[in-house]
Amino acid sequence: MTYLYEKAVTPKSGLRLHLNENTGGCSPAVLDALRGITAEAVAFYPDYSEAIGAAAWRLGVPPSHLLLTNGLDEGILAACLVAMRSARRNPAEAIVVVPAFDMQASCAETAGAKVVEVPLRDDFAFPTDEVIAAVKPITRIIFITSPNNPTGISAPPDGILRIAAAAPQAIVFVDEAYADFSGSSLIGDPALAAHPNIIVGRTFAKAYGLAALRCGALVGALEKLEAIRRALPPYSVNLAAAVALPAALRDRAYYEWYLEQVRESKRLLYATLDRLAVPYWQSDANFVLARFGDRAADVCSLLAARGIYVRDRSKNHGCAGCVRITAGIVEHTRRCANALEEVLCAVR
Numbered sequence: 001m002t003y004l005y006e007k008a009v010t011p012k013s014g015l016r017l018h019l020n021e022n023t024g025g026c027s028p029a030v031l032d033a034l035r036g037i038t039a040e041a042v043a044f045y046p047d048y049s050e051a052i053g054a055a056a057w058r059l060g061v062p063p064s065h066l067l068l069t070n071g072l073d074e075g076i077l078a079a080c081l082v083a084m085r086s087a088r089r090n091p092a093e094a095i096v097v098v099p100a101f102d103m104q105a106s107c108a109e110t111a112g113a114k115v116v117e118v119p120l121r122d123d124f125a126f127p128t129d130e131v132i133a134a135v136k137p138i139t140r141i142i143f144i145t146s147p148n149n150p151t152g153i154s155a156p157p158d159g160i161l162r163i164a165a166a167a168p169q170a171i172v173f174v175d176e177a178y179a180d181f182s183g184s185s186l187i188g189d190p191a192l193a194a195h196p197n198i199i200v201g202r203t204f205a206k207a208y209g210l211a212a213l214r215c216g217a218l219v220g221a222l223e224k225l226e227a228i229r230r231a232l233p234p235y236s237v238n239l240a241a242a243v244a245l246p247a248a249l250r251d252r253a254y255y256e257w258y259l260e261q262v263r264e265s266k267r268l269l270y271a272t273l274d275r276l277a278v279p280y281w282q283s284d285a286n287f288v289l290a291r292f293g294d295r296a297a298d299v300c301s302l303l304a305a306r307g308i309y310v311r312d313r314s315k316n317h318g319c320a321g322c323v324r325i326t327a328g329i330v331e332h333t334r335r336c337a338n339a340l341e342e343v344l345c346a347v348r
């Protein structure tokens with residue numbers, strides 16, 4: 001089996017509810033900061049001290065415990081390279097709890113690991129014991145996504161810590177791309193000090209609306225982080241991201257406003273899906289996964305015909321008939337909810 005990231009067909013216009021992006025765009029303060037970039041600054045290699053300081057302050061860690069990356073994607077790739085480094089001529093395995101973000105298995109395989117998939121339990125409960133049972137001496141990295149994409153369900157912190165204790169030889173990579181929306185994170189958990197093999201990955205793409213600028217962060221113990229730093233190109237985060245990040249992090253009002261829009265949007269989606277008798281899962285993230293069954297493909301194409309793009313996740317493990325809908329600005333969600341009502345009447 002070969003793993004790869006399947007890029008979604010991206011329409012030029014219409015309502016994008018298929019990639020969990022911030023549907024309201026970034027804070028206006030970010031655009032102001034970008035406009036302030038000078039010709040000289042563009043000509044120089046970027047300095048990251050302000051961006052690192054801002055991110056570390058925001059996440060509540062010392063700057064030395066944080067690495068900025070060109071999107072969380074780069075952090076996933078670098079962690080895989082480092083995890084597999086000591087395994088050059090030996091067999092190595094990566095455990096991925098599935099369904100999961102495609103890049104995890106794709107990067108682990110590219111770095112030389114055999115990917116071992118551990119599925120979520122029925123109803124997407126987190127399989128702590130199954131992951132621990134899958135750990136071997138050759139397990140080099142374990143990917144856990146919390147809240148999960150595409151289910152929106154968080155993994156229990158004590159389960160993650162038990163896994164980290166059971167696999168001290170492996171990097172336990174906790175992908176927290178959606179932690180802004182759940183409001184809970186392993187970062188700052190005092191138990192983390194006992195588990196230097198845990199690396200937490202964050203992104204500023206989703207809640208802060210910086211997806212196109214590519215900016216993420218890895219947080220973890222010094223030694224692991226230093227190894228990953230060596231794998232990263234020294235200037236992989238570009239000037240635009242370095243300038244945008246402090247501006248985005250300073251505008252707390254915009255961030256809090258957006259999080260409230262997302263919460264309200266999820267309530268609206270739940271109410272609509274309840275009315276339409278479509279099962280769904282309560283989500284800790286900025287999207288909702290709903291099971292339309294046989295109608296999933298039709299629902300997606302009929303919504304697309306109305307200029308509304310959602311993601312058919314049927315091919316994901318355990319997600320047959322499931323569609324993932326981004327919950328962003330309430331007004332956007334309302335358009336989607338109204339269209340869903342029409343579309344479901346048409347395909348019933």
Ligand SMILES: *Cc1c(COP(=O)(O)O)cnc(C)c1O
Pocket residue numbers: 020070071072073074101145149175177202203204205211214215216
């Ligand atoms: C979006 C996403 C990422 C990638 O974040 P970038 O910063 O855009 O690279 C990583 N993990 C998960 C689970 C995601 O959904």
